[in-house]
Amino acid sequence: MTEQYDDNYATCDRTAVHLNIYTGASNPDEVTRGTGITPTRLTRKGEVVLLSRGRHHVSPLNAWFLDTESHVTSRDLRRHIDWMLTRLVEARFDAAALRQRGWEIRFNCIWWSRYNTGGPILWPRQLMDIGALGLECGFEFAFYSDTTDVVFAEDA
Template identity: 40%
Template structure:
């Protein structure tokens, strides 16, 4: 990791103000089949949806997929409440797929984002990114969004 000593927030897998976090690469491939995304990235998604197929949710409601998608999520793979660990996991996978990712990014009709979810226990002291994550995200030309939620008061 870093030799910088001035950082305020050390990496901590039991980040005390977080109840849950994860990072996910969301790719909406337009007219491209999600399996072609897998071939280009040389990665399998944690979830894919194919336009025209049907899915049944946890409440038993069935619906038709209107928009294909390819998702790679750290949610079930990284046991940490520090968002940096989740982002690092995704970035390690994507760094091996940089050529395919760049090809997808140049393809008309494809949307790609790095989406980070953070659930706060107390409503303060949110997620932190270090320059290492920001540099890697920038090198991969990825936008990064944050969905922040607050646990209800007990």
């Protein structure tokens, strides 16, 4: 079987992968120093953060975030996963060592459905690579499309 991406994935409106590391009392810059990976963003406990709608929020935690949203434009989750895995493998990411410090790690795949049907596909290689890095893989699904004339197979 040949792996091929489908960058225009018909049932997907938008997709992304997020790696979130919550560092407890430790400065999240320690993740950057330890991995060599530049985060998409980070927050420090007590820091004032500007939210998307112009409101301010005081961060309740120290956290380091890396996501694919500003790096990958494909609607194929597999491409997002490969982008993330490439960075983690190159950095010799060691989830077990980070957890030993008491840090919480979340590897999440997010899928916004275009028609409230369908869903992402992962290749076996990706599942094995995620496991080899010691990561659990979470999924979040959402439906935000304006499409209302969806025909389901059982209605056709």
